[in-house]
Amino acid sequence: MQQITIRRPDDWHLHLRDGAMLNAVAPETARHFGRAIIMPNLVPPVVTGDQAAAYRDRILAALPEGAEFEPLMTLYLTEDTDPDDLARAHADGLIKAVKLYPAGATTNSASGVRDFDKVRPVLEKMAEIGCPMCVHGEVVDDDIDIFDREAVFIDRVLDPLRQKTPDLRVVMEHITTKQGVDYAATGGDALGATITTHHLVINRNAILVGGIKPHYYCLPVAKREEHRLALRAAATSGDSSYFLGTDSAPHLDEAKLSPCGCAGCFTATNTMSILAEVFEQDNALDKLEGFASLHGPKFYGLAANEATLTLTKGDAVSYPTEIKTAEGPVTVFDPMMPLHWQVS
Numbered sequence: 115m116q117q118i119t120i121r122r123p124d125d126w127h128l129h130l131r132d133g134a135m136l137n138a139v140a141p142e143t144a145r146h147f148g149r150a151i152i153m154p155n156l157v158p159p160v161v162t163g164d165q166a167a168a169y170r171d172r173i174l175a176a177l178p179e180g181a182e183f184e185p186l187m188t189l190y191l192t193e194d195t196d197p198d199d200l201a202r203a204h205a206d207g208l209i210k211a212v213k214l215y216p217a218g219a220t221t222n223s224a225s226g227v228r229d230f231d232k233v234r235p236v237l238e239k240m241a242e243i244g245c246p247m248c249v250h251g252e253v254v255d256d257d258i259d260i261f262d263r264e265a266v267f268i269d270r271v272l273d274p275l276r277q278k279t280p281d282l283r284v285v286m287e288h289i290t291t292k293q294g295v296d297y298a299a300t301g302g303d304a305l306g307a308t309i310t311t312h313h314l315v316i317n318r319n320a321i322l323v324g325g326i327k328p329h330y331y332c333l334p335v336a337k338r339e340e341h342r343l344a345l346r347a348a349a350t351s352g353d354s355s356y357f358l359g360t361d362s363a364p365h366l367d368e369a370k371l372s373p374c375g376c377a378g379c380f381t382a383t384n385t386m387s388i389l390a391e392v393f394e395q396d397n398a399l400d401k402l403e404g405f406a407s408l409h410g411p412k413f414y415g416l417a418a419n420e421a422t423l424t425l426t427k428g429d430a431v432s433y434p435t436e437i438k439t440a441e442g443p444v445t446v447f448d449p450m451m452p453l454h455w456q457v458s
């Protein structure tokens with residue numbers, strides 16, 4: 115197969131940031147994607163409906179003329195979130211989900227949840243109004259090894275939480291383990307999982323072998339090869355529990371290349387090329403549309419995009435190694451393999 119046409123894809127987990135960074139990265143996503151779930155972990159975070167509306171306007175203003183891209187907004191769940199404000203923003207169609215960060219789990223998560231009992235009324239309200247919760251699924255306890263944080267979160271936090279609030283619809287964001295893959299399959303329509311582009315390509319060796327490689331460091335951190343293979347099998351399976359959330363997370367090079375470097379891989383620019391290569395390698399090109407364009411809308415109760423995207427196979431395609439922002443460069447994720455599929 116030398117050419118495939120799929121419904122225009124969506125990105126169900128995306129960081130666009132704000133200001134100069136937003137202006138530089140928004141066009142990268144809008145080029146190929148119809149919609150994206152926009153992460154609210156700004157500084158300060160997007161916690162109220164008013165803040166989400168203002169952020170949406172800044173995103174729309176950053177898009178190139180004529181872009182056909184719709185940002186789907188989220189609120190950042192804190193222990194002080196007002197269930198009524200949340201319900202209003204959801205009823206107005208302003209927000210499509212609420213994001214749960216355990217406090218301290220990742221970039222800009224200090225305002226996240228420490229005591230899950232404190233957010234119980236908000237979770238009940240979300241279950242009642244059908245507002246999904248996107249979960250960063252890692253425990254932050256000092257005694258848990260960073261490579262085990264996702265698996266432990268599922269047992270200690272996610273499963274008990276879902277049993278207490280069975281009607282709450284949950285997306286396990288950016289799963290990185292076989293345990294995540296297996297658990298996501300158990301929840302029927304009430305549970306979904308996003309998988310990033312980079313976690314289909316790298317295992318933890320990419321970060322650590324031959325010198326430390328900050329551009330491959332993200333959270334949740336990439337795991338062993340067996341987990342990457344489980345993610346590949348899930349993404350290419352055709353099972354609608356799994357859908358694309360790139361977690362494209364731009365940081366300036368100076369923030370990545372530091373003694374305490376930021377977590378995040380920037381994949382917006384070349385994601386569709388990488389995914390086509392990955393799905394072809396696994397003889398699953400016919401499953402790419404489901405993963406990138408159909409399963410996500412199905413979970414969120416939205417129609418798939420009417421527009422289409424065509425990928426053509428040819429000689430190796432190259433992408434810029436970095437994109438420029440007014441504050442400095444952002445390195446584009448290098449998949450460490452030749453790419454042959456180009457969006458036409």
Ligand code: NCD
Nearest residue numbers: 129220221332333363377378
């Ligand atoms: C994200 C970021 O930089 O905002 N970083 C990352 O490594 N994925 C936060 C997140 O999604 O954990």
Ligand code: ZN
Nearest residue numbers: 129153361363
């Ligand atoms: Zn993220």
